[in-house]
Amino acid sequence: MRALRRRIRPKDQFEWPLENETRNSVVKCGQGINEPKINRPVSADAKKKPNYKSNTRNCEEMKKHKHNITEILKCSNATPLVRHLGTGFVCGYCSVQFPDPGNLKRHCLEKHPNRTEAILCPGYRNLSKEYYVKLDITNLKCSLCDNNMDSLKQLMSHLTQTHSVVIHTDIKNRIVPFKFEDDKLCCCICRNEYAKFKLLQEHMHSHYRNYVCDTCDAGFVNEGSLSRHVQTHRIGIFACERCEKVYDTMAKLKNHLRSVHVMKYQTHRCGYCYKVFSSYESKIEHLSAEHGVVSAKYPCQACDRTFVNSRQLRVHIKKFHMLDRPHKCTHCEKTFFSNWAMKSHAQTHSPIKIECNVCHKMYASAKTLKTHMRLHKDRYKCDFCSKSFAMKGALKKHLQIIHDI
Secondary structure (H helix, E strand, C coil), X not given: CCCCCCCCXXXXXXXXXXXXXXXXXXXXXXXXXXXCCCCCCCCHHHHCCCCHHHHHHHHHHHHHHHHHHHHHHHCECCEEECCECCCCEECCCCCCEECCHHHHHHHHHHHCCCHHHCXXXXXXXXXXXXXXXXXXXXXXXXXXXXXXXXXHHHHHHHHHHHCCCCCCCCCCCCEEEECCCCCCEECCCCCCEECCHHHHHHHHHHHCCCEECCCCCCEECCHHHHHHHHHHHCEEEEECCCCCCEEEEHHHHXXXXXXXXXXXXXXXXXXXXXCECCCHHHHHHHHHXXXXXXXXXXXXXXXXXXXXXXXXXXXXXXHHHCCCCCEECCCCCCEECCHHHHHHHHHHHCCCCEECCCCCCEECCHHHHHHHHHHHCCCEECCCCCCEECCHHHHHHHHHHCCCC
């Protein structure tokens, strides 16, 4: 009997799935055993060979990216920033968190002298679409000659010209710098100020327009960020599987899922004691009172008001400074900022009225009647006589006229 020889396929080759097959298909126990062989039609797309040139180009580009960041970490005091979690910035070497980025930088320089082995992008280290590195360049210095550097670009130019260090410049730059020079979070390129590191990180994409959206011209550091952004422009019917809500974009549906079905039970968690709160505002109050965390403030540039989150600031600007009134009453010419305010106003046009059982005046809604009923309650009493008043202004006027106060 002829000996059976097993053909060994090289590791870098793999079988591409047919058009009607998926890689993650589950085969049940016994399925496929003693079944007749079926000759499935193969489409033209399935016959196409994989683009090995593109894969090779991506591999070569990734090698250059990793070479650049390795040389920068070896020849300077720059330190990597992995992410910002509930309690602070995460070390790229041991995953310890530091609320102050300065403490993280000192920790990296003292505890991790071999700083080229950092976990630069966990989960995406070998994916060219997702690769990019965040660097803390506060008080940046060249470790070869101890000269101060103002920017990452100056450091790279200095290393190539003065120390003959090879830095590849024929690739798109995916090293994003950050500076933490004071209590404010500012962009080290344009000096714009932000209340949260997440907002600053999103802003940095505008300075690294490696990949640009064809619809809105927004720029992004890597291709993965652009791909996720493009989905926000898709218009269609996106229904929630957990309730009856329907949205016209996937971004709105995801926001609904996070805020209603996921965030309602899992987020607003304290990163220090893991206590869960019902709202973001209550979590911020807890962090300030129990853990001494200074809460971020979102100041309005047009007035002196401040807000605890960016959403409240946006609503305030649209409502009071831009005078945005997109909702118009169908019975008159009045316009309103919100649909709720418009519906509340529309009740004034209703022929159905609610009567006050004290003075028999008619009101269009229960809310206006409730406000009116305050006039029939003497809530403000005078401390000098026995009179009482329903309105605070009436008491103040009484004090000025009768008691000369």
